[in-house]
Amino acid sequence: ALQLMQLEPRIMLSATPAGAAAEGMDADALDQAAFPEVGDLLPSTDDGDAESFDASTSDAFTPVPLVDVEELPLDLADVRHELVVIDPSAADYQQLIDDLLAQDDPSREMEIVLLDGSRDGIEQISEILNGRSDLDALHIVSHGRDGAVKLGDTWFDSARLSQDAGQIAAWGAAFTEEGDLLLYGCDLAGTAEGRLLVDSLAELGGFDVAASSDDTGQESLGGDWDLEYQSGLIESEVAFSSDLQQNWDGLLAPGTPxxxxxxxxxxxxxxxxxxxxxxxxxxxxxxxxxxxxxxxxxxxxxxxxxxxxxxxxxxxxxxxxxxxxxxxxxxxxxxxxxxxxxxxxxxxxxxxxxxxxxxxxxxxxxxxxxxxxxxxxxxxxxxxxxxxxxxxxxxxxxxxxxxxxxxxxxxxxxxxxxxxxxxxxxxxxxxxxxxxxxxxxxxxxxxxxxxxxxxxxxxxxxxxxxxxxxxxxxx
Structure with a gap:
C-alpha cells in the first residue's frame, strides 16, 4: 500500500508490498474479516451438532506434523527495512521515485524521502533517523564529486564529518547490526581523500558503507550503478530496478563548477x-x-x-x-x-x-x-x-x-x-x-x-x- 506523509518540506513514501503490510490492517478491516466460529473447528456428529470431547483423552486430538521453517511463507521478521533518501538536485528525481514505488519485492520494505534542497541535508537525515533502530540499509541518492556528496544545501565532506561527528555517530543507532549505507554520487570514492571519508564514516557510524569511485548513472554517458569502493561487508542490493538503470538518462554528478x-x-x-x-x-x-x-x-x-x-x-x-x-x-x-x-x-x-x-x-x-x-x-x-x-x-x-x-x-x-x-x-x-x-x-x-x-x-x-x-x- 502506498502511503504519502508530509514531513515539513520533505516527502516520505512507502513502497511496501501489500503482503508485507498485513499486520497494518486497520480496525474497520478487522471488523469485516471472516473468522470461523469455534464450533466450526470441532469435529461434527452425523446430526450436524458439534460433538463433545474430553481433553484428557489421549485420542482427543490428531497430532499436527511439524513443518520445516524454510517451507513457511516469508515472515515479517525476514523483511529488510530500507530507506532511500533522494536529493532534489538529482536529474528527473520523480522517475527515480516512480521506479521505487513500482517495485514489488515482498522481501524489501522501501521508504522514500525527498530532501528539502534549501536546508542542511545532514540535519534533515538526523531528523529522519531519530528514534529508529530497524534499518537494514540507507540509500543516499545525490550528486557526488571527489570526496564529497551533496545533501540539501550543503556538501558533506571530511570537514563536515569532523564538524558533525556527534550527529553522524548517532546515525548508527538507526541501523541493524549489519546495516549498510550506500552513497550513489559520482566519484565520491575516486580519490584517496574520498576513500578516507568512506572509511571514517563507517568507523564513526558503525555501519558498512559503499560508494562509487566513478560516474554513477546512464551507461551511454559513461556511468554505471556499481558502488566500487566498500568499507565493510555490503549485503544490500542497488535500490533501483534494472529497467531504471538502463533508462534513466542522467549522471549523479554536478555540473562544472x-x-x-x-x-x-x-x-x-x-x-x-x-x-x-x-x-x-x-x-x-x-x-x-x-x-x-x-x-x-x-x-x-x-x-x-x-x-x-x-x-x-x-x-x-x-x-x-x-x-x-x-x-x-x-x-x-x-x-x-x-x-x-x-x-x-x-x-x-x-x-x-x-x-x-x-x-x-x-x-x-x-x-x-x-x-x-x-x-x-x-x-x-x-x-x-x-x-x-x-x-x-x-x-x-x-x-x-x-x-x-x-x-x-x-x-x-x-x-x-x-x-x-x-x-x-x-x-x-x-x-x-x-x-x-x-x-x-x-x-x-x-x-x-x-x-x-x-x-x-x-x-x-x-x-x-x-x-x-x-x-x-x-x-
Missing part, C-alpha cells in the same frame, strides 16, 4: 558568486579594480586559480587573480586605451602546463600595439610586445587554448577594421596571417575555437568589406 563575476553600478569592486555545479552560494566581493564595463577571465586547469581582466569607461585596463582563498589585484599596471567599450584584452591558460597568458591593447597605434605577460603559477614574466604583422590600435581580440597541447590562437581586429590571427606555441608567437582589411563598422565579428578531439583550431571573421552577408573562416 565556476565563479560568476560582475560589476555593480557605482561600485569599483567586482562582485562574485561561486557555482558548485548545482547551485550558487553567497555573494561576495573581490578587490578594487575600477568600475568595469567589459570583463573577461580564465580558470587554471591544474590548480585552484583564476585571472580576470576588465576595462572601465575611461579605457583603463586592470586585472585581479584568485589563488584559491582570496582575490588580489595584479601586481603591475596595464594600460589606458582609446575606448572603454572595446574588448581589447584576453586571458587563457595552457591546457597541459597550466601556465597563463595575458594579452592586452597597450594603447599605442604603431607596430607594437599588443603587450603580453606569461604566468607560471608563481611569477609573472616581464611585459613583452608583438610587433608583426599587426598595426594600428587593437580594439577587439579573442584568445583560445588548445585542449591537447600548450598552444593558443589569437584573433584580433584593429581600429581600421583589419583582422589578424597568430599562434602561440607555448613559448613564442608565430604563423601570423592577415585575414582581411578595411572592414568598416566591425565590432565583435571575430571568433576562435578548438575542436576537442582533433585539437584543430578555427577562426571566423567578417570579410564582407562592409557588406553584412559575407563570413570567412580559416583552420
Amino acid at each position: 565556476g565563479t560568476a563575476i560582475w560589476a555593480e553600478s557605482g561600485s569599483t569592486v567586482p562582485e562574485t558568486n561561486y557555482w558548485d555545479g548545482v547551485s550558487f552560494g553567497t555573494e561576495g566581493s573581490s578587490v578594487s579594480t575600477g568600475q568595469w564595463q567589459i570583463i573577461d577571465g580564465a580558470e587554471a586547469p591544474t590548480r585552484d586559480e583564476k585571472i580576470v581582466v576588465g576595462v572601465n569607461s575611461g579605457g583603463t585596463i586592470s586585472g585581479m587573480s584568485w589563488d584559491g582563498s582570496s582575490w588580489a589585484a595584479l601586481p603591475f599596471s596595464l594600460d589606458t586605451v582609446t575606448s572603454g567599450t572595446s574588448h581589447g584584452f584576453d586571458v587563457a591558460y595552457e591546457s597541459q602546463s597550466g601556465d597563463g597568458l595575458l594579452i592586452w591593447n597597450n594603447g599605442t597605434a604603431g607596430n607594437s600595439p599588443l603587450s603580453y605577460r606569461e604566468w607560471d603559477g608563481t611569477t609573472w614574466s616581464s611585459e613583452k610586445t608583438i610587433t608583426t604583422p599587426f598595426s594600428g590600435e587593437a580594439t577587439e581580440m579573442r584568445l583560445a587554448a588548445s585542449p591537447v597541447a600548450d598552444e593558443m590562437v589569437l584573433i584580433v581586429s584593429n581600429d581600421a577594421g583589419d583582422d589578424y590571427a597568430l599562434v602561440w606555441d607555448g613559448s613564442n608567437w608565430g604563423d601570423s596571417i592577415a585575414l582581411d582589411t578595411n572592414v568598416s563598422g566591425q565590432r565583435t565579428e571575430i571568433g576562435v575555437a578548438y575542436e576537442s578531439l582533433s585539437g584543430h583550431a578555427m577562426v571566423v571573421f567578417d570579410n564582407s568589406g562592409g557588406s553584412p552577408s559575407s563570413l570567412g573562416y580559416r583552420t
Whole structure:
C-alpha cells in the first residue's frame, strides 16, 4: 500500500508490498474479516451438532506434523527495512521515485524521502533517523564529486564529518547490526581523500558503507550503478530496478563548477558568486579594480586559480587573480586605451602546463600595439610586445587554448577594421596571417575555437568589406 506523509518540506513514501503490510490492517478491516466460529473447528456428529470431547483423552486430538521453517511463507521478521533518501538536485528525481514505488519485492520494505534542497541535508537525515533502530540499509541518492556528496544545501565532506561527528555517530543507532549505507554520487570514492571519508564514516557510524569511485548513472554517458569502493561487508542490493538503470538518462554528478563575476553600478569592486555545479552560494566581493564595463577571465586547469581582466569607461585596463582563498589585484599596471567599450584584452591558460597568458591593447597605434605577460603559477614574466604583422590600435581580440597541447590562437581586429590571427606555441608567437582589411563598422565579428578531439583550431571573421552577408573562416 502506498502511503504519502508530509514531513515539513520533505516527502516520505512507502513502497511496501501489500503482503508485507498485513499486520497494518486497520480496525474497520478487522471488523469485516471472516473468522470461523469455534464450533466450526470441532469435529461434527452425523446430526450436524458439534460433538463433545474430553481433553484428557489421549485420542482427543490428531497430532499436527511439524513443518520445516524454510517451507513457511516469508515472515515479517525476514523483511529488510530500507530507506532511500533522494536529493532534489538529482536529474528527473520523480522517475527515480516512480521506479521505487513500482517495485514489488515482498522481501524489501522501501521508504522514500525527498530532501528539502534549501536546508542542511545532514540535519534533515538526523531528523529522519531519530528514534529508529530497524534499518537494514540507507540509500543516499545525490550528486557526488571527489570526496564529497551533496545533501540539501550543503556538501558533506571530511570537514563536515569532523564538524558533525556527534550527529553522524548517532546515525548508527538507526541501523541493524549489519546495516549498510550506500552513497550513489559520482566519484565520491575516486580519490584517496574520498576513500578516507568512506572509511571514517563507517568507523564513526558503525555501519558498512559503499560508494562509487566513478560516474554513477546512464551507461551511454559513461556511468554505471556499481558502488566500487566498500568499507565493510555490503549485503544490500542497488535500490533501483534494472529497467531504471538502463533508462534513466542522467549522471549523479554536478555540473562544472565556476565563479560568476560582475560589476555593480557605482561600485569599483567586482562582485562574485561561486557555482558548485548545482547551485550558487553567497555573494561576495573581490578587490578594487575600477568600475568595469567589459570583463573577461580564465580558470587554471591544474590548480585552484583564476585571472580576470576588465576595462572601465575611461579605457583603463586592470586585472585581479584568485589563488584559491582570496582575490588580489595584479601586481603591475596595464594600460589606458582609446575606448572603454572595446574588448581589447584576453586571458587563457595552457591546457597541459597550466601556465597563463595575458594579452592586452597597450594603447599605442604603431607596430607594437599588443603587450603580453606569461604566468607560471608563481611569477609573472616581464611585459613583452608583438610587433608583426599587426598595426594600428587593437580594439577587439579573442584568445583560445588548445585542449591537447600548450598552444593558443589569437584573433584580433584593429581600429581600421583589419583582422589578424597568430599562434602561440607555448613559448613564442608565430604563423601570423592577415585575414582581411578595411572592414568598416566591425565590432565583435571575430571568433576562435578548438575542436576537442582533433585539437584543430578555427577562426571566423567578417570579410564582407562592409557588406553584412559575407563570413570567412580559416583552420
